[in-house]
Amino acid sequence: MKIKQYLLAIPFLLLTVFCNAQDKPDNLKVIPDKVFEFGIPMLFLILLLNMIITVLKNRADHQLKVKLIEKGIADETLIQVFKESNANLKLQPLKYFLLFTSLGISFFIIHFTYEERDITTNQSGYFALGVIFLLTSVAFFVYYKILQRKQ
Numbered sequence: 001m002k003i004k005q006y007l008l009a010i011p012f013l014l015l016t017v018f019c020n021a022q023d024k025p026d027n028l029k030v031i032p033d034k035v036f037e038f039g040i041p042m043l044f045l046i047l048l049l050n051m052i053i054t055v056l057k058n059r060a061d062h063q064l065k066v067k068l069i070e071k072g073i074a075d076e077t078l079i080q081v082f083k084e085s086n087a088n089l090k091l092q093p094l095k096y097f098l099l100f101t102s103l104g105i106s107f108f109i110i111h112f113t114y115e116e117r118d119i120t121t122n123q124s125g126y127f128a129l130g131v132i133f134l135l136t137s138v139a140f141f142v143y144y145k146i147l148q149r150k151q
Contacts, residue, residue, distance in 0.1 A: 038129065091150070095143045102139035106132045 061082065068078055110128045 034126075034129070039132065088147070091143070091147065094146065095140075098139040098143050099136065102135040103132065106135040109135075 065078065065082070068081070106128075109131050113127070113131075
């Protein structure tokens with residue numbers, strides 16, 4: 001019964017959000033356009049490079065495995081060689097969790113710091129970009145420390 005109520009309430013809540021989203025003029029934007037002009041291409045570039053590196057790494061690992069098997073190296077040695085890459089693959093979801101959590105927290109901080117300022121003053125996107133980059137770098141540093149501890 002509760003699920004039906006939630007499913008019925010969600011469209012109405014989204015409708016109010018969509019209707020009220022048009023009320024703010026351009027000078028009252030919480031996140032300036034500079035963030036999106038710079039951030040979205042950078043995000044696309046990072047994801048593209050990550051995909052290319054992952055494909056190339058998997059291909060190189062496969063070729064190395066084939067060469068080692070052709071030379072007749074024992075299975076225990078193969079397991080030892082590729083154990084590290086399997087550990088890194090298991091932590092990939094954690095990396096993306098930390099990344100998107102830091103982005104969410106940075107948008108949260110940006111929203112509340114812009115609400116507390118005088119909206120009529122000139123806002124630059126540098127503060128927003130600084131917060132995003134700072135928290136993203138903290139997330140990658142935490143991931144790096146977790147990787148060091150696991151190895």
